[in-house]
Amino acid sequence: MPLSNRIDTAIARAVARGAAAPAPDLLGRALDYATAPGGARIRPTILTSVALACGDDAPAVTDAAAAALELVHCASLVHDDLPCFDDADTRRGKPSVHRAFSQPLAVLAGDSLIVMAFETLASLPDDHAARAMRLSRHLARRTGMPGGICAGQGWESEPRIDLSAYHKAKTGSLFVAATQMGAIAAGQDPEPWEELGARIGEAFQVADDLRDAVMDEAALGKPAGQDGLHHRPNAVTELGLAGAAQRLRDILGGAIASIPSCPGEAMLAELVNRYARKLAPLQAMVEPGE
Amino acid sequence: MPLSNRIDTAIARAVARGAAAPAPDLLGRALDYATAPGGARIRPTILTSVALACGDDAPAVTDAAAAALELVHCASLVHDDLPCFDDADTRRGKPSVHRAFSQPLAVLAGDSLIVMAFETLASLPDDHAARAMRLSRHLARRTGMPGGICAGQGWESEPRIDLSAYHKAKTGSLFVAATQMGAIAAGQDPEPWEELGARIGEAFQVADDLRDAVMDEAALGKPAGQDGLHHRPNAVTELGLAGAAQRLRDILGGAIASIPSCPGEAMLAELVNRYARKLAPLQAMVEPGE
Numbered sequence: 001m002p003l004s005n006r007i008d009t010a011i012a013r014a015v016a017r018g019a020a021a022p023a024p025d026l027l028g029r030a031l032d033y034a035t036a037p038g039g040a041r042i043r044p045t046i047l048t049s050v051a052l053a054c055g056d057d058a059p060a061v062t063d064a065a066a067a068a069l070e071l072v073h074c075a076s077l078v079h080d081d082l083p084c085f086d087d088a089d090t091r092r093g094k095p096s097v098h099r100a101f102s103q104p105l106a107v108l109a110g111d112s113l114i115v116m117a118f119e120t121l122a123s124l125p126d127d128h129a130a131r132a133m134r135l136s137r138h139l140a141r142r143t144g145m146p147g148g149i150c151a152g153q154g155w156e157s158e159p160r161i162d163l164s165a166y167h168k169a170k171t172g173s174l175f176v177a178a179t180q181m182g183a184i185a186a187g188q189d190p191e192p193w194e195e196l197g198a199r200i201g202e203a204f205q206v207a208d209d210l211r212d213a214v215m216d217e218a219a220l221g222k223p224a225g226q227d228g229l230h231h232r233p234n235a236v237t238e239l240g241l242a243g244a245a246q247r248l249r250d251i252l253g254g255a256i257a258s259i260p261s262c263p264g265e266a267m268l269a270e271l272v273n274r275y276a277r278k279l280a281p282l283q284a285m286v287e288p289g290e
Numbered sequence: 291m292p293l294s295n296r297i298d299t300a301i302a303r304a305v306a307r308g309a310a311a312p313a314p315d316l317l318g319r320a321l322d323y324a325t326a327p328g329g330a331r332i333r334p335t336i337l338t339s340v341a342l343a344c345g346d347d348a349p350a351v352t353d354a355a356a357a358a359l360e361l362v363h364c365a366s367l368v369h370d371d372l373p374c375f376d377d378a379d380t381r382r383g384k385p386s387v388h389r390a391f392s393q394p395l396a397v398l399a400g401d402s403l404i405v406m407a408f409e410t411l412a413s414l415p416d417d418h419a420a421r422a423m424r425l426s427r428h429l430a431r432r433t434g435m436p437g438g439i440c441a442g443q444g445w446e447s448e449p450r451i452d453l454s455a456y457h458k459a460k461t462g463s464l465f466v467a468a469t470q471m472g473a474i475a476a477g478q479d480p481e482p483w484e485e486l487g488a489r490i491g492e493a494f495q496v497a498d499d500l501r502d503a504v505m506d507e508a509a510l511g512k513p514a515g516q517d518g519l520h521h522r523p524n525a526v527t528e529l530g531l532a533g534a535a536q537r538l539r540d541i542l543g544g545a546i547a548s549i550p551s552c553p554g555e556a557m558l559a560e561l562v563n564r565y566a567r568k569l570a571p572l573q574a575m576v577e578p579g580e
Contacts, residue, residue, distance in 0.1 A: 084392075106444055109446075110401070129422075140409030150317070
């Protein structure tokens with residue numbers, strides 16, 4: 001089955017867990033709404049690709065890891081959109097969860113998705129207990145405090161931001177989780193995979209900054225110009241449009257160079273190249289003279 | 291060391307995790323503020339007491355389980371106090387987290403505490419992997435959807451509440467988690483321990499309803515009369531003060547009767563009796579003629 005089907009199936013299975021018990025209907029619907037249809041599913045795609053590149057000897061573990069990672073990402077989108085953060089009315093081209101449901105349900109949906117992520121890993125059969133624990137530990141480290149996406153968002157409440165820690169935690173951490181959890185799911189050492197995740201995370205951040213600077217809300221599917229509005233640090237403000245586009249090319253080159261030697265090395269390089277080709281129109285927009 | 295010291299030490303160790311890395315200071319302080327000084331630590335006390343009654347053959351597992359359960363409870367208090375839920379200005383006799391810090395930091399503190407709970411379990415040594423996974427699964431089931439405290443809070447957004455599911459999920463679930471996780475931590479089957487947890491949860495709910503009806507904010511350490519204000523179902527509204535007090539006595543009797551046969555059976559019965567004696571002044575307040 002194509003990778004995107006495999007990932008969507010894993011996520012749907014995780015979210016459907018326990019649907020037989022009596023549950024509050026609106027919160028259940030908010031969970032479905034927050035998780036499907038998904039965005040590009042880029043984090044679980046990277047995770048599954050790394051697992052495949054490493055042999056994918058326990059596909060059920062890979063699927064649980066991919067679903068868990070995406071659920072945490074979806075939770076972060078739901079909470080980041082809340083009025084006390086970005087106050088975003090739209091997400092993925094439809095009303096954000098607190099606009100479609102309510103603020104209480106958005107808070108609870110985010111909480112439930114975080115719990116569901118760890119439940120998905122903990123529900124793996126006992127013979128995978130050691131890998132499941134390791135996955136859970138890595139996911140937690142990249143999600144909470146002091147170095148995960150919660151910490152990243154937390155930096156925005158500080159009077160003085162540690163920019164490197166902020167970017168690493170806010171955007172980088174779930175990409176590092178993606179590459180490292182992919183390796184763990186396939187029984188490999190996660191350490192050599194940290195750099196690839198970090199570089200993809202940086203690329204994603206710079207691409208997002210470029211999009212935020214040149215596209216409008218309709219094209220983005222979410223409010224544009226949020227960084228300027230919230231005085232958040234941004235590669236375009238720092239380097240200009242052309243400078244940011246060049247930085248993006250450099251990072252993607254570095255990402256390919258950092259791929260650890262493994263059976264699927266060439267396949268992973270092609271994945272990064274495909275991502276770079278997708279960004280080409282964006283780069284053309286900001287470098288019209290080239 | 292006394293039980294309360296053991297539990298506070300376990301919680302402090304869980305929250306201090308990774309304090310060496312660069313982290314957003316305010317969010318870190320919000321986590322400390324939300325977890326210490328604690329309330330009665332009743333859930334981890336029950337968990338540890340059940341583990342002790344079952345032999346407590348792996349104290350590090352018991353401590354991690356007790357800390358994880360209390361962290362989830364603290365997270366739920368932080369989120370429940372938010373303006374979109376109870377809008378509570380005080381908690382445990384001091385300003386609630388969103389009042390002392392901010393709404394964004396309260397949302398993030400709750401999220402981080404949930405993650406930290408699962409991280410604490412996942413950080414146990416590999417030779418405890420099977421128990422850690424099982425604990426993680428039980429904690430998740432009693433925390434998220436469809437039957438955990440998130441679901442319980444979610445029922446309050448429904449046009450029609452399933453009262454039994456609501457009470458079971460909102461208050462009962464973490465008490466069931468307490469008794470069952472105590473058994474799992476000591477390597478025992480959790481099933482026989484469900485009823486004791488459920489009954490303690492019911493007792494706690496009825497006692498809370500009584501307190502809410504007869505005490506003021508200063509004595510409670512949090513806003514009084516919240517159930518009436520939010521039109522939440524309540525044992526006092528349903529049965530009257532004396533009826534609710536009688537129900538409380540019946541439930542505690544049933545709790546003692548339900549304790550599974552184990553080496554620490556008498557010790558657990560004494561724990562429930564001690565709790566009942568603590569509630570005696572409250573019962574006297576509502577039954578002045580007896």
